[in-house]
Every structure is written in structure tokens, then in C-alpha cells.
Amino acid sequence: MHPILADRRQLGLYLIGYLPIGLVLVLGFGQRDAWGTAAIFFLPLTMIYAFIGLSAYYVCSAFPIASNYRIWRALPAHISSAATVGGLCVGIAWVWSAALQSLNLGLQPQQYMAQPWQLFVVAALLFWLAIAFHYVLIASYATQKSEKRALESGLLARDAELKALRAQLDPHFLFNSLNSISSLTGSDPAAARKMCLLLAEFLRDTLRFGGTHRIALKDEMSVVQRYLAIEQVRLGPRLAMTVEASDAALATLIPPLILQPLVENAVLHGIAHLLDGGNVSISSELDQSTLRIRVTNPVDPDRPRNRRSGFGLMLVRERLQSQYAGAAQLQVREETGEFIAEVSVPFE
Amino acid sequence: MNEIPRSDSQRLSAIIIDDEAPARALIREYLSGHADIDVVAECANGFEAVKAASELKPDLLFLDIQMPKLDGFEVLELIGRDTAGVIFTTAFDEYALRAFNVHAVDYLLKPFSAERFTEAMQLARARIKRADPVPARALLQSHREGSAPDRLLIRDRSHVHVIPVDQIDFIEAQDDYVSIRAAGRSYLKEQTLGELETQLQTKGFLRIHRRYILNVSRLAKIELSEKDSRVAILKDKTELPISRSGYVKLRALL
Numbered sequence: 001m002h003p004i005l006a007d008r009r010q011l012g013l014y015l016i017g018y019l020p021i022g023l024v025l026v027l028g029f030g031q032r033d034a035w036g037t038a039a040i041f042f043l044p045l046t047m048i049y050a051f052i053g054l055s056a057y058y059v060c061s062a063f064p065i066a067s068n069y070r071i072w073r074a075l076p077a078h079i080s081s082a083a084t085v086g087g088l089c090v091g092i093a094w095v096w097s098a099a100l101q102s103l104n105l106g107l108q109p110q111q112y113m114a115q116p117w118q119l120f121v122v123a124a125l126l127f128w129l130a131i132a133f134h135y136v137l138i139a140s141y142a143t144q145k146s147e148k149r150a151l152e153s154g155l156l157a158r159d160a161e162l163k164a165l166r167a168q169l170d171p172h173f174l175f176n177s178l179n180s181i182s183s184l185t186g187s188d189p190a191a192a193r194k195m196c197l198l199l200a201e202f203l204r205d206t207l208r209f210g211g212t213h214r215i216a217l218k219d220e221m222s223v224v225q226r227y228l229a230i231e232q233v234r235l236g237p238r239l240a241m242t243v244e245a246s247d248a249a250l251a252t253l254i255p256p257l258i259l260q261p262l263v264e265n266a267v268l269h270g271i272a273h274l275l276d277g278g279n280v281s282i283s284s285e286l287d288q289s290t291l292r293i294r295v296t297n298p299v300d301p302d303r304p305r306n307r308r309s310g311f312g313l314m315l316v317r318e319r320l321q322s323q324y325a326g327a328a329q330l331q332v333r334e335e336t337g338e339f340i341a342e343v344s345v346p347f348e
Numbered sequence: 349m350n351e352i353p354r355s356d357s358q359r360l361s362a363i364i365i366d367d368e369a370p371a372r373a374l375i376r377e378y379l380s381g382h383a384d385i386d387v388v389a390e391c392a393n394g395f396e397a398v399k400a401a402s403e404l405k406p407d408l409l410f411l412d413i414q415m416p417k418l419d420g421f422e423v424l425e426l427i428g429r430d431t432a433g434v435i436f437t438t439a440f441d442e443y444a445l446r447a448f449n450v451h452a453v454d455y456l457l458k459p460f461s462a463e464r465f466t467e468a469m470q471l472a473r474a475r476i477k478r479a480d481p482v483p484a485r486a487l488l489q490s491h492r493e494g495s496a497p498d499r500l501l502i503r504d505r506s507h508v509h510v511i512p513v514d515q516i517d518f519i520e521a522q523d524d525y526v527s528i529r530a531a532g533r534s535y536l537k538e539q540t541l542g543e544l545e546t547q548l549q550t551k552g553f554l555r556i557h558r559r560y561i562l563n564v565s566r567l568a569k570i571e572l573s574e575k576d577s578r579v580a581i582l583k584d585k586t587e588l589p590i591s592r593s594g595y596v597k598l599r600a601l602l
Contacts (some may be wrong), residue, residue, distance in 0.1 A: 105503065172440060176368070178372070179374065180368070182374060183373050183374035184370060187377065234371075235368065275395070275416050275417060
């Protein structure tokens with residue numbers, strides 16, 4: 001259906017737009033002493049014409065102006081449709097003038113039919129105007145639609161982001177930590193309390209930062225260090241860590257919880273499979289345009305691969321893709337017993 | 349609630365296997381209320397566990413599932429015949445079904461309470477008193493069923509070999525054993541060739557003879573020997589006989 005016909009308010013505005021055109025016709029064709037006759041003849045015709053002009057919408061939809069579309073290809077359609085409308089209008093004007101004549105009101109509308117070519121040309125040119133108007137209309141509807149779609153997809157991405165963050169927290173991490181706390185309660189109550197606090201702070205940070213768009217690397221590092229401190233209670237001396245980051249790098253803004261999953265991956269699929277454990281090393285490097293964060297850890301090349309491995313990395317990759325669209329990357333490689341995950345994000 | 353057995357009732361030996369020290373400490377603490385249990389070893393990984401269990405032959409195992417090198421099920425597969433009762437302790441609930449398939453006494457989800465632990469202990473005592481040891485073969489079979497392993501585990505007394513499946517050249521039947529040839533060495537394993545054939549058929553292995561399973565990627569060429577029979581020549585020049593039906597299967601595959 002025609003978008004203007006679908007909306008009563010828009011239809012009203014459109015018809016009012018034809019009023020000046022009708023007045024110009026009255027002034028152009030009317031004689032000094034017969035304005036009334038001209039108005040009675042032309043104003044109703046203009047309103048009828050307004051509805052005929054709406055049909056330009058279908059001409060425009062059938063011959064859209066795309067960037068790769070040459071306008072002259074649509075020209076024959078424009079000319080023939082304008083000519084048809086011109087002829088139609090002359091016919092309607094003739095019927096209207098005959099009708100007015102037969103009413104015997106003392107009007108002489110047939111004077112305007114003396115030169116039907118004039119009416120034909122005016123109607124045809126107006127139709128061209130209507131075509132131009134409809135092209136603009138269609139373009140503006142398209143813009144509105146794409147803006148709406150962009151807004152919707154932005155909302156969807158945000159939704160997916162929150163889901164991903166929630167899925168990221170591995171429940172087994174919680175169960176194992178709670179088991180450690182349960183054990184420490186008997187043997188070392190002070191350590192148990194410390195573990196409770198670490199866990200609470202870690203969870204609170206995860207929830208708090210999960211709702212923000214960007215956080216400083218420094219804040220992400222504190223999440224990571226709490227995570228490692230908790231895992232150290234479980235794994236004991238098997239888990240060691242080194243962190244290396246300049247003050248400038250620490251002040252850089254990154255999406256929240258991008259680094260933590262990499263470290264979690266290093267612990268769960270690296271250190272935890274090694275009899276003697278190893279060192280998780282985090283380093284960062286900043287140049288003019290990019291922040292690179294690298295997590296390196298030893299791995300057992302023969303470790304069993306279950307379906308959960310790689311899940312955390314996949315989520316990080318998806319989030320980087322949805323937020324930076326290719327400008328940020330996560331690369332992982334494994335060489336001679338070492339696993340390296342490197343994330344690079346544009347400097348903001 | 350803790351019914352401490354009289355001196356005439358049997359004492360039970362137990363091994364605690366978990367890679368996390370706090371988890372082992374917790375079981376020890378809970379066990380302090382069960383005077384009939386002697387903890388004879390604590391192990392922090394699967395290798396230690398296999399060694400300790402083969403040497404000490406305990407009545408009871410507290411077994412974690414996710415551990416470095418060997419997981420709990422693999423430990424059980426390797427020591428199965430020497431085990432009376434197994435209590436799994438893990439944070440993962442998805443292994444419960446598998447645990448009961450290998451006839452575990454109980455399955456404790458971390459974190460667990462002292463009461464829940466005591467229930468498990470009562471089940472264990474009842475199982476051991478009835479002395480119905482799980483037939484080792486049944487236990488191994490149910491564990492192996494339907495799984496296509498990435499590696500084979502072989503126990504050589506208290507030593508464990510882990511052989512990645514893609515390093516195996518071929519497997520030969522020898523009486524009750526199979527001889528697995530991998531990386532220039534042979535390993536003996538108590539298993540039937542038919543069982544291995546089912547396990548490895550999706551991994552690029554083919555039964556080419558009543559007595560041989562071949563890693564097809566090792567095949568260099570097939571030669572016709574004198575009496576209308578064929579021989580597989582491997583990349584390391586080893587020659588293996590091919591039966592008629594084995595040749596048909598091999599042809600279909602190549």
C-alpha cells in the first residue's frame with residue numbers, strides 16, 4: 001500500500017501541498033473578471049489530480065534509483081506514464097466542464113477546454129514533479145528503515161554480549177572454590193575467610209565491569225589477579241604468575257573481561273594438566289595505535305581435549321568481532337609445549 | 349551417627365587421589381570421624397595413583413576425575429582389577445552416569461557435607477563386607493564401550509604408558525594380549541583385538557587380518573606374494589599379511 005495513503009496525517013499534509021498548485025492554475029487560466037469560475041473548475045480537478053499523482057509511487061518503485069542504476073533507463077517509463085496521466089486529466093477536465101455546463105449555473109468552463117494541449121502539458125509536467133517527489137520520499141523511508149535496523153541490531157549485540165558474559169563464568173570454578181573454602185574452614189579458618197573475600201570481590205568485579213562498555217587495563221588486571229589468587233589456593237605451588245605492564249598500558253581502555261578468560265584458559269587447559277604446574281605470564285605492549293596483551297603458559301601437548309576447551313577463547317573472539325568489527329584480534333598458537341594467546345585492540 | 353566398628357570388624361585401607369591439596373585435606377578431615385579407615389597414601393595425580401594402588405592394593409579409593417595426565421576414569425581402567433570400592437569426588441555432575449557404569453560406590457559432588465560423606469562411607473563398607481568385587485573385565489568393558497579414545501593406556505607393573513593413537517603403527521594379537529607397535533617399541537596390553545578394532549575403526553585403523561589391525565596411514569604399498577595372498581608393506585618396511593576379507597576392506601577404503 002502507498003505509505004501516504006496508509007497514514008491519515010500524511011495524506012492531509014500531502015493534499016494541503018496541492019492547494020498552492022491549484023491556486024497557480026486558477027491565476028494562470030482565469031480571467032480578471034471570472035476568478036470564481038476558474039476556482040470552481042480547477043480546485044476540484046487539482047484534488048482529483050492529487051490522488052492520481054500518488055500513482056507515481058508505483059512508477060518509482062518499479063524503476064528504483066540505485067547507485068548503479070542509470071536514470072535515463074527509467075526515462076521512457078517516466079515519459080509514457082506522464083503522457084498517460086496528461087491524457088487522463090484532459091479527459092477528466094472535459095467531463096467536469098461538461099458537467100458544470102449542464103448544471104446551468106451561468107458558468108462558462110468550456111473556455112478552459114479551448115486549448116486542451118495546455119492542460120495536457122501542465123498535467124504531464126506536474127506528474128514528473130510527483131515522480132521526483134516520490135523518489136525523495138522512498139529514499140527517506142529507506143534511511144529511516146536502515147536506522148531502525150541499526151538500532152535493533154545494536155540492541156541484539158548488547159543482549160548477546162550480556163549472555164556471553166554470563167556464560168563465561170564457569171560454575172565448576174565456583175564449586176571447586178567452595179570446596180576449598182569448606183576444607184580450609186577446618187584447617188585454617190583465617191585462610192578460609194580470606195578465600196571468601198577474594199571470591200566475593202572477584203564476583204562483584206565481574207558483575208560490575210560486565211555492565212560497562214570499557215574499563216582500564218588496570219582494573220582488568222585486578223580481576224585477573226584475584227582470579228589467580230583464588231586458583232592458587234586450589235593448585236598451590238603448581239600455579240605461578242608474572243605480570244608485566246607499563247603505566248601507559250595500564251591506563252588503556254579495553255572491553256571488560258577480555259583478558260580474564262585468556263588467563264582462565266591458561267590455568268584450566270594449561271597449568272592444571274601439568275604434574276608440576278608452571279608459570280602464567282601476562283605481558284602488554286603499547287604502540288601508537290594498538291594495545292597488545294599476551295598470555296603465555298606451558299601446556300601438555302598430549303592433554304585430553306574436551307568440548308569445553310576453546311569455549312572461552314571463542315567467546316572473547318566473538319565479543320571483539322562485535323565491538324571492533326575486525327579491528328581487534330585474538331590470535332592463539334601452540335609451539336613446543338607453550339601456549340600463547342595474544343589479543344590486540346585499537347588504542348582508544 | 350558415625351558407627352565406629354568394634355575391633356573384630358575389618359579395618360579398611362584407603363587412598364585419596366586429588367590434584368588439589370585442600371580437597372585431599374578435607375577428605376582426611378572427614379575421615380577422622382571414621383576410625384576403621386587407614387589412609388595409606390595421598391596422590392596428587394593419576395600416575396602416582398596407579399603406582400600406589402598397584403603396590404598397596406587398597407580397599408577404597410577416593411578419586412577425583414579431572415587431574416593432570418590421567419583422569420579418574422583412566423586411573424580406574426589401569427588399576428581396575430585391584431579395586432574394591434571407588435568413591436568419586438568431583439565438581440562436575442556430568443560424569444555421574446559414567447561413574448555408575450564403572451560400578452562406583454558413590455559419587456560426591458564438591459562441595460559435599462560430612463553427612464553426605466558418611467552416607468558414602470556406609471555404602472562402601474557394605475559393598476566391601478559383601479565382598480562382591482566387580483569383575484575387572486566387566487568394569488573395563490563398560491568404561492571402554494562406545495568411546496573412541498585419542499590415546500591408549502598401558503600399565504607395565506606400576507609404570508604407565510600413554511600412547512597417542514596416531515603414533516601406533518599396527519597392533520598384533522598374541523594369545524590373551526595384544527602387542528601394540530608404536531614409535532619403534534612394542535607394548536603388551538591385556539585386551540582383545542576385536543575390542544580394539546571397534547574402538548579404533550573411526551580413527552583410521554583397519555583389521556587387515558585375523559591377527560592384525562593396521563594404522564592405514566602407515567601403509568606404503570601392497571604386494572602380491574607367491575600363493576595368491578597379499579602382503580602390506582609399511583613405510584618402515586615391516587611386512588604384515590593381509591587376509592582376503594582384509595584386502596576387500598582395504599580396497600574399499602583406498
